[in-house]
Amino acid sequence: MIINNTFQSRPQLDKKFALRIAKQLAAAIADKGSASIAFSGGSTPKGLFTELSNKNIDWSKVTVTLVDDRWVDTTNNDSNDRLLRENLLQNYATNATFFSLKQANNLTESYLADLTKLANDFMPLDVAILGMGEDGHTASIFPCSAQVHQGLDENAEPSLIKVVPTTAPYERVTFNFAALIQSSNLYLHVVGQSKQDVISQALANDDATQMPIRAFLQNKDKTCNIFWAE
Numbered sequence: 001m002i003i004n005n006t007f008q009s010r011p012q013l014d015k016k017f018a019l020r021i022a023k024q025l026a027a028a029i030a031d032k033g034s035a036s037i038a039f040s041g042g043s044t045p046k047g048l049f050t051e052l053s054n055k056n057i058d059w060s061k062v063t064v065t066l067v068d069d070r071w072v073d074t075t076n077n078d079s080n081d082r083l084l085r086e087n088l089l090q091n092y093a094t095n096a097t098f099f100s101l102k103q104a105n106n107l108t109e110s111y112l113a114d115l116t117k118l119a120n121d122f123m124p125l126d127v128a129i130l131g132m133g134e135d136g137h138t139a140s141i142f143p144c145s146a147q148v149h150q151g152l153d154e155n156a157e158p159s160l161i162k163v164v165p166t167t168a169p170y171e172r173v174t175f176n177f178a179a180l181i182q183s184s185n186l187y188l189h190v191v192g193q194s195k196q197d198v199i200s201q202a203l204a205n206d207d208a209t210q211m212p213i214r215a216f217l218q219n220k221d222k223t224c225n226i227f228w229a230e
C-alpha cells in the first residue's frame, strides 16, 4: 500500500518531511521513553538531514542508524556513515546515539550476527526511510546480487546481511526486508522525474526480485509513504 506525498520543490519536501519525522520520534519517546530511526544514504537525503538536525526534540533518547551502508572506511566520500555524521548528527541531533553499521574491518558472518544482536536493542524501528536506485534496489537489496532472495525473504529473521552488487561498487551491509517492514512508520524518499518513472515501473508488475522496492510498495499490511519532489 502506498500514500503519495508530492512537493513542488526539494526544500519544501525536506521541511515538511523533517517536521513529520520529528513529531513521530517525539511521540515514540513520549510513549515508550525512546525512539529509533534508520536513514538511507546516497545523494537524496542531505537537505532532510540538515532540517531534521535543527529540530528541538530529545535526541538523547533517539538511536539513529542506517538502513544500509557501503563497506568502505567511514572516512570515504561514499560512506553513508560519514554522510549521516556530517549532515544529521549536527545541531540538536548531536545528542543522538549513533549505531554505525561499520564497526569492524571485515564483513564476516559472525560480525553480522553480533551486529544484528546489538541492533535488537532498538528494533523494530519507529521510523525507516528508504531510498531507491534507478534499478529498483532499496536499502542495499540489489536485484543484480546473488543475495536478492535472501534480502527479500519474508520468513527470514529480521537481520543485517551482506550483499555484493554486481552493477554497483562496494560490498554492502543492509537490513533485510523482514527487519525493515516491521518499522512503525515506513517511508520512501525520492526526488526527480526519473525516480517517479521507476516507481511507475515498480507498480506495474509484482516480481520483487527484479525490483526489490516492489516488496515494500506492494506490501498488503504496511503503508509506505512516498515523499517525492521534482
Ligand SMILES: O=C1O[C@H](COP(=O)(O)O)[C@@H](O)[C@H](O)[C@H]1O
Residues within 6 Å of the ligand: 039, 040, 041, 042, 043, 044, 045, 068, 069, 070, 080, 130, 131, 132, 133, 134, 138, 139, 140
Ligand atoms: O547505494 C545507495 O543508493 C540508494 C539510492 O541513492 P540515491 O543517490 O539515488 O539517492 C540509497 O538509498 C542507499 O542508501 C545507498 O546505499
